[in-house]
Amino acid sequence: MSITVVSMAHMEISADPAATLITYSLGSCIGVAAYDATRKVGALIHCMLPEMAIHPQKALQQPGIFVDSGLQNMFLVMAAHGCRPESLAVHAAGAGCMMDGGDAFRIGERNTAALHRILAARGIRLAAEDVGGNVSRKLSLQIGSGAVTVTSNGTERIL
């Protein structure tokens, strides 16, 4: 078994059945796991902010920083691995918020909205999500089984 850590604003893809992709410290950032059970290929991304319009040049260098550019890139890379949109199982976690922070700090809500919008536009169904609240989360994807787990407040569960 091998563990690959997906750092902030990055994406990893794997077809190794022994691999697990993990991302930590999802505050208002959103982690998205996509898995093709027929190909046994999975990808995990850790996006910080909703939309590339905020800094298009940055999105070109590092698409994973934004939900829209990050997912677009992730689906392209998965397609290159032979994955088809209709066979993808997509899970999301994170998008938390502070106890109070006004509109400016509702980055988590904007990240969730961006995720929903992009999936809807591509006709990809979201299998499950664990978002919101003021908890920090860890998200993992096992490539062999496609199992997605979320850990928050020290408790791990299958999503």
Next chain:
Amino acid sequence: MKTETTSTPAAVRSQVMAKALLFGPAPAFTSMLLGAIQNPDADVPRIVNAMRLDPGLTANVLRLANSAFFGMPRSVSSVNEAVVRLGTKRILDLIVATGLRAHLSKPLPGYGLAANNLLQHALWVAAAAEALCTELDLSTPDMLFTAGILHDIGKLLLSDAVAANSASMEAYMQREHVSFDRAEEAILGMNHAQAGAAVLDRWEFPKAMVDAVRLHHDPEHEPASDVAAAIIHVADSLAYVQGVGSGIDGLRYIACETTMRRIGITHSALEYVASVTLDRMVELEEILRY
């Protein structure tokens, strides 16, 4: 029968204040530089000569002075040139970042922070604070970067007390629906911002910087004071929501809406600052690794 109460907030507070007194000295050359910043007639060449005798520091200052973050269009090859071109305030930023690196790299189990987490958090806040000023067209308060590096130094003093009192703190937060810093105040007698200010007071740092650190979770407490506390507050909140250096405190803080209105933050300005801060933090961390 109550047997679980082993420490009162006042007792913890006096232990923490004792730690503040025992906490090491300010990084080398900071008092000289603070003097030079406050006194335009200061003998800067004398400071440069003294700094040159410390080869490790010289190497770090040159590396930082030539980084994309602090860097100038032309490369800097001597401490003297670095001081002349970057100015004594920037050199103070470099020296404090270099001098505190080892402290901030330590794991803090009480806060659930692994090695380097607090350093990354400090670098994020310092870089984001400057980016906020640029983005909001605010003039950058003096020594804002240094205040960002130092803002959570109090966590070094409080970590053991947080570990020993975590159950009471959790219960208090559940019961009162308050933020983590409020639970620190109630259970430990002071929050990490106040603990950090005690160290900076002892180091005789300027009052504006001590206040910025002390008030970074309560920026409206003395809103007439320097805007630095407000900027550090927003930069710190941004670090927490982005998960940079958040531990068991997680997202259990409040970003003050009054403060955000006061400095005119918008969600697009905030998101833009987040998008440029990640690279700067990574760059600064890379340089300080040596």
